[in-house]
Amino acid sequence: MSAAFLNTLEVMANGLMAGVLYALVALGFVLIYKASGIFNYAQGVMALFAALTLVGIMEGQVPFSHLINAVLGTDVHHFGWHLPALVGIVLTIAIMVLFAWFVQQVIFKHLVGQEPIILFMATIGLAYFMEGFGDMMWGSDIKTLNVGLPQGGSFAIEDITRTWAAEGERYYGMYIDNLDMIATMVAAVLVGALVLFSQYTKQGRAMRAVADDHQAALSVGINLNFIWVLVWSLAGFVALVAGIMWGAKSGVQFSLSLIALKALPVLMLGGFTSIPGAIVGGLIIGVGEKLFEFWIGPLVGGATENWFAYVLALLFLVFRPQGLFGEKIIERV
Amino acid sequence: MNEMSSEEGYFTADGRKIGGVLMEMKNITLRFGGVKAITDISFDIREGEIRAIIGPNGAGKSSMLNVISGFYIPQEGEVWYKGAPRPQMKPYEVAQQGIARTFQNIALFEGMTVLDNVMTGRLNHMKTGLFAQALWKGKAEAEEVANREVAEKVIDFLEIQHIRKTPVARLPYGLKKRVELARALAVQPSLLLLDEPMAGMNVEEKEDMSRFILDVNDEFGTTIALIEHDMGVVMDLSDRVVVMDYGKKIGDGTPDEVRNNQDVIDAYLGVAHD
Numbered sequence: 004m005s006a007a008f009l010n011t012l013e014v015m016a017n018g019l020m021a022g023v024l025y026a027l028v029a030l031g032f033v034l035i036y037k038a039s040g041i042f043n044y045a046q047g048v049m050a051l052f053a054a055l056t057l058v059g060i061m062e063g064q065v066p067f068s069h070l071i072n073a074v075l076g077t078d079v080h081h082f083g084w085h086l087p088a089l090v091g092i093v094l095t096i097a098i099m100v101l102f103a104w105f106v107q108q109v110i111f112k113h114l115v116g117q118e119p120i121i122l123f124m125a126t127i128g129l130a131y132f133m134e135g136f137g138d139m140m141w142g143s144d145i146k147t148l149n150v151g152l153p154q155g156g157s158f159a160i161e162d163i164t165r166t167w168a169a170e171g172e173r174y175y176g177m178y179i180d181n182l183d184m185i186a187t188m189v190a191a192v193l194v195g196a197l198v199l200f201s202q203y204t205k206q207g208r209a210m211r212a213v214a215d216d217h218q219a220a221l222s223v224g225i226n227l228n229f230i231w232v233l234v235w236s237l238a239g240f241v242a243l244v245a246g247i248m249w250g251a252k253s254g255v256q257f258s259l260s261l262i263a264l265k266a267l268p269v270l271m272l273g274g275f276t277s278i279p280g281a282i283v284g285g286l287i288i289g290v291g292e293k294l295f296e297f298w299i300g301p302l303v304g305g306a307t308e309n310w311f312a313y314v315l316a317l318l319f320l321v322f323r324p325q326g327l328f329g330e331k332i333i334e335r336v
Numbered sequence: 337m338n339e340m341s342s343e344e345g346y347f348t349a350d351g352r353k354i355g356g357v358l359m360e361m362k363n364i365t366l367r368f369g370g371v372k373a374i375t376d377i378s379f380d381i382r383e384g385e386i387r388a389i390i391g392p393n394g395a396g397k398s399s400m401l402n403v404i405s406g407f408y409i410p411q412e413g414e415v416w417y418k419g420a421p422r423p424q425m426k427p428y429e430v431a432q433q434g435i436a437r438t439f440q441n442i443a444l445f446e447g448m449t450v451l452d453n454v455m456t457g458r459l460n461h462m463k464t465g466l467f468a469q470a471l472w473k474g475k476a477e478a479e480e481v482a483n484r485e486v487a488e489k490v491i492d493f494l495e496i497q498h499i500r501k502t503p504v505a506r507l508p509y510g511l512k513k514r515v516e517l518a519r520a521l522a523v524q525p526s527l528l529l530l531d532e533p534m535a536g537m538n539v540e541e542k543e544d545m546s547r548f549i550l551d552v553n554d555e556f557g558t559t560i561a562l563i564e565h566d567m568g569v570v571m572d573l574s575d576r577v578v579v580m581d582y583g584k585k586i587g588d589g590t591p592d593e594v595r596n597n598q599d600v601i602d603a604y605l606g607v608a609h610d
């Protein structure tokens with residue numbers, strides 16, 4: 004194989020891995036949107052909040068320490084423990100479930116049957132509330148998240164791919180980030196688990212039923228409120244995974260909440276209600292933006308990754324507004 | 337043919353057993369803002385009977401069914417079920433008590449197949465918890481098989497085997513009505529509520545549906561309360577009839593009694609709001 008071809012392969016592999024993560028974030032949106040018609044603007048902030056909470060718990064940070072110290076005149080910051088990642092993750096999941104329950108009971112339970120735009124506005128409010136609350140609880144400084152995942156490039160892959168190059172080519176092997184590979188595997192397993200869950204468990208069936216028709220769901224004895232807490236919990240869990248992957252790479256800071264913006268074009272491409280759509284859409288955008296940057300980027304001065312996904316999604320919208328897997332909508336007149 | 341006063345019930349002319357009171361509505365009043373949809377109505381439903389609610393458009397029939405199934409909460413009155421007053425309940429809680437229903441405007445899971453729709457009727461019979469489902473596959477599978485059997489039986493019974501795997505959205509109206517009935521039957525309900533099961537059907541479909549309703553009641557002894565516009569159909573099907581007009585009860589009794597009731601005749605012929 005020629006070095007140029009191998010370089011293209013490397014770009015594609017990196018694109019696929021980025022795409023899986025986009026798909027994961029998009030899935031968080033799809034889960035909630037399908038079951039309740041709520042477009043959850045706060046999905047990105049949920050990832051930030053989950054990552055902040057995980058770091059805080061693992062590092063033994065005292066929550067609200069700033070507030071506590073200001074009010075009580077104390078000077079507490081740390082509990083003085085360091086917890087293993089697994090314990091931190093389990094506790095964070097518990098907190099995200101609690102958060103889901105809170106969101107449903109305090110906000111959305113009272114907004115059942117409201118216009119979608121009202122629900123959307125409520126999630127904007129929620130997003131900014133959570134951002135502030137996260138700051139207050141854990142502080143606004145940039146944190147490093149170390150859950151023990153390997154960093155840097157994979158030597159194994161470098162060694163293997165070096166042998167693929169044709170005789171006499173100057174090729175040093177592919178650079179594939181270890182963390183990216185793990186993130187991809189975790190995300191793939193998670194996506195698979197979600198699909199199995201929704202297809203084969205009682206709660207998954209109930210979830211699909213609620214997504215389809217609320218009245219019918221009630222009539223067969225499904226507790227809508229429970230299902231909504233469930234989907235917010237799942238979305239919170241997905242946010243945590245995305246938060247860990249992103250946070251381990253670039254630190255836990257406000258910009259983490261912007262990963263939601265990466266999911267929007269994926270949703271435009273894949274449709275807002277389709278799980279396969281979110282997955283395939285994520286992969287297309289991941290690979291598409293990396294290849295575009297690789298081939299076209301140098302010609303136009305680079306930085307195409309900022310806008311490529313949106314332009315692609317926009318083009319797609321014009322020709323197929325229902326998304327990749329959505330059914331064609333024909334207005335009845 | 338009947339001795340309504342006896343608690344232990346009676347046998348109908350065609351030999352079906354009608355038992356004691358299963359559900360009793362006591363002085364139900366339901367308002368929507370200024371509109372009184374139901375005014376001080378009382379009646380009961382006995383075990384094993386087919387009870388009809390009839391009346392002109394806007395009489396409050398669907399509202400009454402919605403009160404029974406918990407979708408509407410009456411301002412006044414009590415609902416008694418199985419001999420005890422029922423506390424205020426959410427629709428899903430009522431459903432979990434074994435009260436299944438269909439809707440006047442059909443509420444199916446349009447994106448699912450017929451079989452999946454019918455299987456949702458079994459959701460409350462699935463007891464295995466979430467973790468058990470993941471960890472103890474055998475038990476979950478046995479339960480799934482048992483529930484699947486019930487669903488398939490219902491599908492056979494209603495003669496919709498040929499569309500088992502068809503997404504509901506593709507079905508014609510008449511078949512959708514039948515699938516909705518199938519889903520309700522899969523619940524194996526103690527009380528089945530049908531809101532205009534024959535509306536919008538052609539004559540042949542109506543005959544089929546009538547036969548199914550009679551067969552369900554006969555074979556499984558299911559208590560059925562149904563709403564119907566058409567007097568003729570109701571007279572053939574039901575053991576007892578409640579007649580409503582403008583939110584009030586204007587008649588209650590056997591089809592013969594109701595047919596000869598002057599108020600009922602007036603409501604159906606005199607007033608031009610049907």
Ligand SMILES: Nc1ncnc2c1ncn2[C@@H]1O[C@H](COP(=O)(O)OP(=O)(O)OP(=O)(O)O)[C@@H](O)[C@H]1O
Binds near residue numbers: 372398440
């Ligand atoms: N959710 C609601 N909100 C406001 N008014 C309602 C509601 N449901 C029913 N009503 C009113 O209550 C009255 C009775 O309606 P209902 O649907 O119970 O009548 P119905 O006997 O089922 O009529 P039809 O034969 O047309 O189905 C009507 O005036 C209707 O407009």
Ligand SMILES: [Mg+2]
Binds near residue numbers: 397398399440
């Ligand atoms: Mg009605």
